[in-house]
Amino acid sequence: VVRLDGVASATNIESASWTSASTGTNSSYYVEMSPSPPVSAVLLASLPR
Incomplete structure (x- = not known):
């Protein structure tokens, strides 16, 4: 589960x-609300700067 x-x-x-x-x-x-740090890191990397 x-x-x-x-x-x-x-x-x-x-x-x-x-x-x-x-x-x-x-x-x-x-990103701050995301429970898993790896997922937030991937989002940060995927977001354009």
């Missing part, structure tokens, strides 16, 4: 990152 939860949260964060990427300001907020 924990693994399924992690996958589900990862997909939610990915979809949120797409919306935040268009805004640009909410990107850092989603």
Whole structure:
């Protein structure tokens, strides 16, 4: 169940990152809210600078 939860949260964060990427300001907020550090690191790396 924990693994399924992690996958589900990862997909939610990915979809949120797409919306935040268009805004640009909410990107850092989603990264802070992300439960897993690796996922946030990937989002930071994927976000354009």
